[in-house]
Amino acid sequence: MGKKIVVIGSGLAGSLICNELVESCEVTLLEQGRKDEIAYPPVDFMKKHFGAVKTFCISEGGTTNIWDNGLIPINPHDVLSETFRRVLHDAGRYTDKAAGSLFLNHYSAEYNAVCSEMSHVAGSTGAFTDGVDCLLYPKNYKGLRVNSKVRAVYNVSDLDVVVENGRVRTVVYFAEDGRQTVETDCVVVCAGALGTPRIVNKILTAFGSSVEQAGTGLADHPMGFVGKIKARHDFQKQIQQMALRNKGDYICRTAIRLKSECGRYTCCAFFRPAVTMQNKLSIYKYKSLLGASRAGERIKNAFSWKLFHPDILAEIYSHVFSAQIPGRVFNILMLFEQKRGSSRVYYEGSRIKVDWRITDEEMDLYNAVLKKLHDMLLPISEELVIQIPSTEDWLWSAAHHSGTISLGSGSDSLIDENLRLKACENVFVCDGSVIQEHSYANTGLTIGQLGMRLADHIMKKDMA
Numbered sequence: 001m002g003k004k005i006v007v008i009g010s011g012l013a014g015s016l017i018c019n020e021l022v023e024s025c026e027v028t029l030l031e032q033g034r035k036d037e038i039a040y041p042p043v044d045f046m047k048k049h050f051g052a053v054k055t056f057c058i059s060e061g062g063t064t065n066i067w068d069n070g071l072i073p074i075n076p077h078d079v080l081s082e083t084f085r086r087v088l089h090d091a092g093r094y095t096d097k098a099a100g101s102l103f104l105n106h107y108s109a110e111y112n113a114v115c116s117e118m119s120h121v122a123g124s125t126g127a128f129t130d131g132v133d134c135l136l137y138p139k140n141y142k143g144l145r146v147n148s149k150v151r152a153v154y155n156v157s158d159l160d161v162v163v164e165n166g167r168v169r170t171v172v173y174f175a176e177d178g179r180q181t182v183e184t185d186c187v188v189v190c191a192g193a194l195g196t197p198r199i200v201n202k203i204l205t206a207f208g209s210s211v212e213q214a215g216t217g218l219a220d221h222p223m224g225f226v227g228k229i230k231a232r233h234d235f236q237k238q239i240q241q242m243a244l245r246n247k248g249d250y251i252c253r254t255a256i257r258l259k260s261e262c263g264r265y266t267c268c269a270f271f272r273p274a275v276t277m278q279n280k281l282s283i284y285k286y287k288s289l290l291g292a293s294r295a296g297e298r299i300k301n302a303f304s305w306k307l308f309h310p311d312i313l314a315e316i317y318s319h320v321f322s323a324q325i326p327g328r329v330f331n332i333l334m335l336f337e338q339k340r341g342s343s344r345v346y347y348e349g350s351r352i353k354v355d356w357r358i359t360d361e362e363m364d365l366y367n368a369v370l371k372k373l374h375d376m377l378l379p380i381s382e383e384l385v386i387q388i389p390s391t392e393d394w395l396w397s398a399a400h401h402s403g404t405i406s407l408g409s410g411s412d413s414l415i416d417e418n419l420r421l422k423a424c425e426n427v428f429v430c431d432g433s434v435i436q437e438h439s440y441a442n443t444g445l446t447i448g449q450l451g452m453r454l455a456d457h458i459m460k461k462d463m464a
Contacts, residue, residue, distance in 0.1 A: 002026060005458065006171045006184040008159065008199055010152070012444060013431040013451040014190035015144040016101055020455035022149045028182050029152040030159065030173055032195075043194070044348075046355040050220070050397035071099055071107065071445045072135045072255075078266040078439040083408045087417055091449040094456075098448030104138040104250055111136060114247060118254045121241050127376050130257040132242070133268065135442065137251040139322070153180070159199065161187070163206045167426045186426045186458055190451075193218065193401035193432040194345050194352055200405060200414065200421065200429065209423045213406055213414060217340035221398035221440065222358050225284035226370060227332045227386030228277045235380040236328045243271035243330055246322050255335075255440065256376070258369050265337045267369050268440035272331040273317070273324040275310035279385045281394060283309055284331075288396065332373070332386065335440040336366045336395070340403040358392045366390065400443045402435040419454050430454045 003025045007014050010031040021027050032041075043050075073095065076088040099107030115134045122132045146152055153175050162170035168187050173180055189199045197215035204214065231239045242254035255268035286309075307313075311331065318324050343356045367389045374386045387394055406413045414422060419434055421427040430451050432443050 003185045003458070004028075004183060005186050005188065006030065006182055007188045007190060008171075009190035009192060009195065009431065010146060010154075011190060011192055011431065012102075012144065013447050014188075015146050016098070016448055016451040017188055017190065017430065017455050018150045018152075019101075019147045020452060021458065022147045024459055027150045028171075028184075029146060029150050030156045030171070031152065031154045032156055032191075033154065035152070035154040041195075041352055042350065043352045043354055046353060047357045048392065050354070050356065050399065050401075069102060069141045069444060070135045070137050070253075070442045071102060071104055071111075072133060072441045073111075073449075074435075074438055074441045074443075074446050075133070075266075079437045080264060081408065081436050083413075083417060084436040087407070087450070088446070090417075091446070091453045094449045094452035095445070098445060098452050101144075101452075102138070102444065102448055103141050104136060107136070110247070110250070114245070114252050118242065118245070118252070121238050122254065122256075125235055125238050125380050127380050128256050129376065130259050133255045133257055133440075135253045135255060135270075136247075137253070139249055139251065159202070161203055161206050163424070166207075166424065168203065168206075168424060184426075186428070186461075188454065188458070189421075189427065189429045190431045193404045194354065196429060196431055196433040197345055197404050198347050203421065203427055204423055207423045213412065215346050215404050216342070216344045217403040217406060217436075218343040218345050218354070218356055218401065219338045219340050219403040219438070220356065221400050221438070222336045222338060222362070222366070222392070222395040223398040224334060224390075224395040225272075225288075225331050226334050226390055226394060227384070228274060228279055229271070229330050229332060229377055229381050230277060230383035231328045231330070232380055232382050233328070239271055239328075239330060239380075240324065240326075243273060244318060244322070244324050251322055256373070257440075258373055260365055260369055261372075262365075265339070265365060265369070266439040267334065267336045267366070269373055270333040270335075272333050273311075273314040273327070274329045274331045275314050275325070275327065277329060277383055277385060278311070279387060283311060284394075285396075286312065328382070332377075334366075334370070334373075334395075335398060336362075336369065337437075337439050338362065340406075340436060345404055356397070358395060363390070363392060366395075400432070400438060402432045402438055402443060405429050405433040407434055407436050418457055419450065428454055428458070 005025045005027045007029045076085045079085045122128045156173045158174045160172045161168045200214045245252040258267045346353045370388050419428045
């Protein structure tokens with residue numbers, strides 16, 4: 001049958017890798033969750049909570065952090081790490097294959113065409129000096145399914161490994177049938193930015209290696225609605241087109257790129273439909289809560305007077321009909337870049353401990369970016385209100401958790417450019433944890449690109 005592969009985690013990366021490998025390999029998938037259930041593990045936050053944004057790519061048991069399947073690449077030119085930039089450049093050849101598996105065919109051609117179109121639209125305003133980018137949402141999005149040829153095991157616990165001569169030879173776990181073992185030529189860890197460090201720690205411990213760095217470097221996109229714009233009559237059409245373009249098979253939302261003064265950070269702003277010029281944090285938080293909730297929670301959240309706020313109704317109309325009400329008033333939604341730093345994830349028993357924070361230095365930088373945005377928008381605005389200075393209370397997690405496994409050529413990095421765990425010959429890591437920088441981009445497409453790239457590498461690699 002070929003190589004024996006064990007994939008740990010059935011989220012976006014795990015599902016795609018299983019489906020790529022199963023035609024030529026004997027693939028076993030191990031998933032902590034139950035089949036066809038989305039279960040979120042218990043999480044304790046040490047400082048700042050993630051937002052109530054339980055976004056996920058629906059699969060057969062795993063969860064993954066991807067915003068409504070919005071597809072946008074990470075621009076390698078926005079990445080400071082030379083090693084990760086090389087990885088992104090190489091993964092670029094898998095863009096169309098990954099996007100096709102995420103329900104948008106011919107992605108590169110569509111993306112390039114719509115970016116050219118929207119760059120012309122934005123350029124006609126003379127306002128957006130750092131350029132624009134485009135986020136594409138496939139309309140025919142559905143759940144990822146693992147190929148029936150994959151030996152998929154759910155409700156797995158107490159996973160461990162047996163090592164021999166620098167390699168993992170056996171994976172040990174408990175499932176409904178009790179203690180189980182599976183021999184393997186290769187292990188791929190895809191348990192997510194919050195789950196993968198625990199598995200990596202176990203594997204490193206089995207090899208007698210240090211585990212201090214696994215879990216450090218947690219980064220996300222601090223995100224929030226920060227203001228309102230009432231566009232001038234002569235710029236209304238351009239802003240409406242940037243807010244939403246219905247392109248038939250997909251929806252396009254155009255992002256205003258915003259480089260920080262130092263040039264190290266790349267953030268972005270989106271226009272979203274609104275009616276009033278009220279800049280109320282309580283309404284913004286409710287909008288995020290309502291839009292990100294799952295079915296039962298969404299119904300519960302709907303029993304609030306805030307549901308009938310005009311700005312909420314405008315957002316609902318936009319989602320339901322893939323269109324926007326005519327008008328000149330728009331919310332301003334910001335996504336700020338966050339670099340890997342001292343934020344981390346660690347564990348106490350079955351509980352995940354998340355120490356995620358926005359530093360004072362980051363808030364200073366974000367406020368400078370907001371001032372830059374204000375100055376950009378002022379000439380095309382009839383009215384403009386942006387919360388400056390802003391505070392971290394205005395920002396929550398975009399659920400693009402990344403960076404908890406370090407990648408690079410240095411001795412302090414855990415994985416190499418092929419996503420191989422340096423301490424072990426036949427263990428690889430592929431999920432949001434390996435994304436070292438993400439500018440403002442949703443991470444789903446990049447995870448798909450990296451997954452396709454890794455699957456190709458494993459098929460070609462001699463595992464003897």
